[in-house]
Amino acid sequence: MNGLHTYINPAGARMLGYNTPAEVIGITRISDAHTPEDFKYVMEVCIPAALKNGSWSGENRLLRPDGSILPVDQTIVAIKDKNGRPSSMGSIMTDLTERKRTEQELQESRTLIESVVENAPFMIFVKEAADLRFIIFNHAGEELVGRSRKDLLGKNDFDFFPPEQAKWFTAKDREVLEKDGIYDIPEEPILTAKKGQRILHTKKISIKGPDKTTKYLLGISEDITERKLAEEKITELNEDLKLTVSKMETANKELETFTYSVSHDLRTPLRHITAFAKLLDKEAGDQLKGETRHYLEVISASAVKMDELITSLLAFSKLARTRLKVHIFSGRELAEEAAADIKGEHRDREIEWRIGEIPQLNGDRFMLKQVFINLLDNAVKYSRGKNPARIEIFSHSTGDETIIGVRDNGTGFNMKLYDRLFGVFQRLHTDQEFEGTGIGLANVKSVISKHGGRVWAESMPDKETTFYFSLPASDHEVKQAG
Template identity: 40%
Template sequence: MVEDEARDAELVQHTLREGGFDFSFRRVDTEEAFVEALEKFQPGIILSDHGLPAFDGFAALAIARKRRPDTPFIFVTGSLGEEMAIKALKSGAEDFVLKHHLGSLPQAVHRALRQAEIRAERRRAEEALQSSEERYRSLVELSPDALFIACEGRIVFINSAGVRLLGAPDAGAIVGRPMLEFAHPAERAIVEERMRALIEENRPVAFLEQRVIRTDGREVHVEMAAAPMKFEGRPAAQVILHDITERKQWEAEIRRLNVELEQRVAERTGELEAANRELEAFSYSVSHDLRAPLRHIEGFVEILRSTKGDALDEESRHYLSTIADSARQMGRLIDDLLAFSRTARAELRKTWISLNEIVRDVLRELKPDVAGRKVEWAIGVLPQAEGDPTLLRQVFSNLICNALKYTRNRRVARVEIGSTVTESEIIVFVKDNGVGFDMRYASKLFGVFQRLHRASDFEGTGIGLANVRRIIHRHGGRTWAEGEVNRGATFYFSLPRHGERRESVA
């Protein structure tokens, strides 16, 4: 079995044994191991996943057809679209089974092994024709496929399987009738031309899907192949019909499921669009309806201060300041909530960007905020990355602002920005020597409204890091943090590596 997941291979073995098979099994996941197994293990049947990290199921099929053309090949895969399923069958695969429908695997294996045996029997029958027509007749009767001989356009011999396929009571009801009578009217011209070429050019006709009409009028899907021969000294055609009605039903089922899936996707898309419209309406309501009373509070506080401030005692002025500060804090909270909402809906506009350039822009913007402070910056060489420049700038701004905020009480603040690159992702970190945090509560850091420090010590709404996580998650990356109380913190985020490798830019 060509499979990179050992557990899937174990499930396949279990299913086959439950289906009554007794067998030896070998799992391979590379081309080299597959070729070696074909030569040494000599499998009676080959099962293969569709897509492997280092090896492709279609490549395995091509090798198998070349080295062991008689060994049945079945795809056992998690998913296979209609186009790929048709390609698999046309490329020589006997069948395909979806992993979440493994219950049908024993039947598929039985069928594939039976078909392989049929092909072997068919070959033996064709060889026997050269020595004895009588021996040929006895052998073809054993074939479960329909076999008949057509001479001068009429059927002169048909086996029992052919009689059953065409729905006749016996061979006498078929022999003597024109071959084209059983071809589908839309395909009779094609069949006639193929038979003419076979006789005149004395060359076989490869398997091709056709439709035949039974004696009861029912349509049957078959694969038809033919080879030239002599019948009583006259040119004739030996025709094989392999019933693929069941396979066509499966293909129709796949198409039906694909249509159903597309309908579900369309319905879900409509639901999401409706939810987005509701969210936009809510955002407008928050922005418009909640801001109005806040403006009134701030406005009347200022009027009270300017008109009655001198008459108020110290405690009353303190109350007014608290009201004004709370109104401004509420305004900032509304702004942050709206920004958080927009982050989820904003279209990602990915491009190749310099992370160092984004960091430089953020530091220029924050320059007034660090005036009068002693801050040591350690900024490494960051790689280029693929992402949305505006959203990633927001990530850096949040993380650097946090580093500056939580190092405020340090005589000398130190902020380090660096990165590491792995095979699959770029990891960026922002490290500071601030107040840090207790790792027991690290899971709360990136939640909405989650704060590990008192608002009286460090201002904030508790939305910034939630925004960071949402932005990075939309880029397909991860976020996490490490810290120690009074010994600083390090915040990490990762971005997946896509496309060609780019040089680092300082």
């Protein structure tokens, strides 16, 4: 046996990488068809086994002239002469290329599936149908139940869950195995080793084997404990909200009753006071001197002031209950309209007006005009000691909101009193200094809050004061805030 090929069929020649048997017979040797490592394996393992046992079978590799490797299933047979001594070796080979490719693809698919199962954020498990013992348990499942898979595999629910819970799980599993399709368990309580009681949303399905009989049970479980707690919290908040809404509705009804009372019950005695003061002045006006005259004047002035306060309070109450009529409009035009109204009332004043660029606004135009009028009216009033007075309207955008400012060079206020600035009937100056009811800025805050915006102010006494308010940008939806 010199290793030369003495016979090969056409299929064998092609497997070795040749076109015809003539290119192989008497020309190539066994060593030419193997890498040194594979040839060593053939000479030390395969051929000795064939000589000893008569044949050897197994997988081998052929080296082709172009350097490629061909996997084969090979049977080597020892051929003996008439004296019973080995004279040559015969070989039967089957090309394993397609089988190896299929095996590789199957292995890649298996690896992908195993990776998906292992890295899935939900617990995934597989049980044998016969005794419901776990045969697959992923990492998320280990984290959830608080046990390693080596403690889980080969065991069933009775090995680590309380008996009652294990019975419940087993009963559900048996239901799944008896049916086709997905079995959905929206809420499944489970006692874990480290996280205590959890709530799972589990889906299970039976898996059949090639013989169409049920072999396994697949389960996928999502821990919904936090979601359930959040839902319970939302439900609780909704109940609280319903109660709050109910209280607000009651309060609104009480406010309407109060408003009616203010409008009628309080104004009736006020009209009496005003009427009797006028009558007293008419009947005994010439006889009233000094302090007596002063007392009558104080009564009349106070009645007028009270009537103004009641009117302002009613307006504030009505504004608070009025719903917004939202649309988009020119902010610049609105500011100019409001300024024109104020200018008409103060033609005798020397005032420098500066109205900058103001973008489109999204809101209730009528209410926002009242905001501008209130702020501009304050600016004119508190700057009347200046000559000239300077009043400026400006704006800038931050993306989500538009910020508008009204600045004047008037008397200003002490920032230590800031907390009182936007309160109802809260005034930082006396009536002798500046007239007013203390409702204007409260109205401003109410309107802007209804639009989902903010109000604030900055002041340096005797230098300048700036009132700011913000509104959602015109491309943002304005929701009723009050």
